[in-house]
Amino acid sequence: MSEELDEIQAIFFEECAEGLAVAEQGLSAMAMGDVSKEVIAGVFRAVHSIKGGSGAFGHAELLAFSHCFENVLDEVRGGKIPATSEVTKVMLTAFDILTDHVAAAQGTASPPADQAALAALQELLESKGAAAPVTIAAAEPVAPVAEDQFGFTPVVAIVEEFDPFGFEPVGVTLDELDGAAAMPWTVRFGPSRAALANGAEPLLSIREVERLGGTVVAVDSSALPPLRDLDPNESYLVWTLSVPAAIEESAITECFDFVAPDSVVEITRGVAPQQPVPVAPPTLTLIEKVATAPVARAPAPAPESRPMDPVQQTIRIDLTKLDMLLNLVGELVIRGSILSDRLSPADQERVELPELARLTREIQDNVMSLRAQPIRQTFSRVPRMLRDLTSETGKQVILEVSGETTEVDKGVIEKIGDPLTHMIRNAVDHGIESVEERLAAGKSPVGLITLSAEQKGARIFVRVSDDGKGIDRPRVRAKAVEKGIISADAILSDEEIDQLICAPGFSTADTISSISGRGVGMDVVRSNVEALGGRVDISSNPGAGTTFTMILPLTLAILDGMIVRLSGQRFVLPLANVIETVRPEPGQVRPMTPTTEVIELRGQYLPVKRLTDLFGFHADTRRTPEESLVVIVESEAAGNVGLMVDTIDDRREVVIKSLDQNLHPIRGLGGATILGDGSIALILDIDALVSSAGQLLQKFPLKGLAA
Known part of the structure; x- marks a missing residue:
């Protein structure tokens, strides 16, 4: 029995993770100004679900905090607390504490200190989100008021508020207020098609209202079509209920928490019209009630007026x-x-x-x-992170996001969260200047960070760009020499200097802060990305900004490949990069310098790289261009480039096997595969090979590695 309970609790924590993701996305949208009912309702349902499960499994601290958080969200949802930026800021802080409580309930963290967050939430509930509560005090009546039979003069409530237009304050007797509050609640409830499709039973919600003392006073069945036209997936009835005035509105609202958001749920003060209830006795089922209810022969609604969303059935799989x-x-x-x-x-x-x-x-x-x-779930964390960073640094930054619908293997998504976090922190702390520095440089005081994702062939490109000051290469070089990463007389290109910021222990921060200074940020980015079979490219323009690009495999499993031979050894070229293959004619491949060659192709000249030279194979196996094949590939780094190979054996689907568990990551190799005869072939990384840094492979010859 305990194992079964553990499995159920594991499902609850999975649902908590999903709910927290929904709540974070909704709160981020609210912080950006989207305070629509749908967004607020989504956050409320997520927190409500966490509260319900925490009570079922006995997580008392999580239950207490989520209940208080839920109360505030309920007031915001009902319009009693305005969704201002100050209110949203409090709820974002509460969300962080809620996340920590969930982790504590899982046993992965210690319980958080939530006293300050609880006090802030309670303050919102008491003040209704107002900057200063409206005072109500006794005052002289604005008009003569007769004493009641016991000789007491009714107290008049006056809102003490200055009116610039000179109008007199309005006096309202408490007797009048009591009379308004004494009006019962009228509830109209009509489940939507989506509610029925999700398996909701409307009568359960109605019974919840009845437990509060409510009664059904009318059922609108005017939308019911003739029996032959009845759609069992459609909802036609709208119930009207009367609820005693003493019941809190929030208690009524809770009865409809799990009803689809497009359902009719209206709660108002006023006496409901007493009409005969045209429904069958309570012992009948819902279908029987529909079949036996008196039918007004009104025409059925037009098909286009009904929501026709397809029913999506899902199942949770480990x-x-x-x-x-x-x-x-x-x-x-x-x-x-x-x-x-x-x-x-x-x-x-x-x-x-x-x-x-x-x-x-x-x-x-x-x-x-x-x-x-979709990579959206990783991107959704960035706006919140950016707000915290700008608050801590005092810088002004806006975020532009594109390509969040790009789909990536889940294994990749789970492992790019940390690299993305470090890249954003680096962009804010080192890239974007302060307001004063930007104004002095003639820039807008507000910095811009662009986050994008796109798929190209079998690769995903995730970019973080900023319009900041760019990489200070002289300072980077000096720091690298100071830390012993390079020698003082080393000759490095701009690209190689840029790559130094990814070296272990490297940092240009003068002091250690909560954002940077420990020298572990960009090193984590590079090591994590290379462990996925990807790489990090850096491009910077001093004074204009920097772009970090994570180039990741679309999948970690299988790709279409072209089997090529180099000096008798077989390699795999990803077919997604291949444009065409050419058998060069005499004179078609020409040397430009002692170390570079080009191929003339339909009036254009493309650079050619001999893979045998890049991999340091023996010169005695070197073939002439006419004895070789040139594979024209498309690359992100250098456009179209020709790769010279000896022969092409076959086109084959290959299973990618990671090299990082057995070998140090080597630029230019994206993994290995097992061929049909049991031999191993290395998979080439096209972009790394054709970039100028691909020449680094000459320092690490691969002779015999793929034999």
Whole structure:
């Protein structure tokens, strides 16, 4: 029984993580000015769900804090507390404490100190979010008021407020206020199509209201069509209930917390019209009630006026099961490669190997789509982080985001959170100048950080750009010499100097702060990205800004590759980068300098790189251009470039195996794969090879590594 309870509690914590993500996104939207009912309701439902689960599993501290937080959100949702920037700031702080409480309930952190946050929330509840509460005091009546039978003069409430237009304050007797408050609540409730599609039972909400003392006084069935036109997925009835005046509005609202947001839920003061209730006895089911209710022969609403959202059915799956399925698909791909190598073309047709390859590809695509998630969930943390950083540094920064719908493998998304955090912190602390410095440089006082993601072939490009002062290369070089990272007489290009900021222990901060100064930021970025089979590119323009680009694999599992040979060894070129292949004619490849060559292709000249030279293979195996093939590839770093290879063996789907567990990451290699004959081939990183830094491979020859 305890194991079953642990499994249920694990599901609760998964739902907590999802709820916190929704709440953070909603609060961030509110901080940016979006205080729509849908956004506020989304945050409220997320916190309400966390509160409900915490009570069920006995997490008392989480329950107490989430309950107080929920009360404030309920008042904001009902319009009793305005969603001002000050109110949103308090709720953002409360969200941080709530996140810590969830972690404490999981046992991954100690309980947070929440006294200050609770006091701030309680203050909002008492003051209703006002800067200063409106005072109500006894005053002289503005008109003669008769004494009651006991000889007491009714007290008149006057709002002590200066009126610039000279109007007299309005006097309201407490008897009149009592009379207004004594009016019962009228509730109109009509579930939407989406509510029924999600499995909601309207009668459960109605019974919750009845437990508060409410009664059903009318049911509007005018929208019911003839029985032959009845859509069982549609909702046609609207109930009207009367609730005693003494009941708090928040208690009534809670009865409809889990009703779809597009349902009709109206709560007003006033006496509901007493009409006969045209419903069957309570013992009948909802369908029976619909069938037996008196029908007004009104025409059915037009189809286009009804929401027709498709029903989405989901199931929660442990990620390890998806990983296992993906590994099995990879093994299936390897077995297909083995069969392709061992069978003749005629035998392949006989056993329908091409059809097997097609089915395998479809399975692979579907498994990858299960793991693919929009990068939005990682980007959603940035606005909140940016607000904290600007508050701490005193700088003014705005954020522009694009490409947040780009889908990436979940394994990649989970591991780019820390690198992205360090890049944003670096941009604010080191990139964006202070207001005074920006004004002196003729810039806008408000800095700009741009966060974007896009897919190109089998790679995802995540960029963080700022319009700050750029990298101070002389200072970076001096710091690197001071820390012993490079020698004083080292000759480095601008790109190599920029890469020094990713060296372990490097920092240009003069003092250690909560933002920077410890020399671990950009080092974490590079090591984490390289562990994913990606790389970090840095481009900077002094005085204009800096751009950090994380180039990541779209998937960590399988890619389409071209098998090429270099000095008898096989390598894999990602097919997504390949444009065409050319067999050079005499004179088509020409030397430009002793170390560079170009190929003339349809009136244009493209640079050519000999991979055998980059990898340091023996010169005695060097072929002439006419004996080789030139593969034209597209790169982010240098545009279209020709890569000279000896031969092309095949086109094949390959399973990517990471190198970081056994070898230090080598620029230019994106992993390895197992071929059909059991041998290993290295996968080439095109962008790293064709960039100017690709020449660094000459310092690390790979002779015999792929043999």
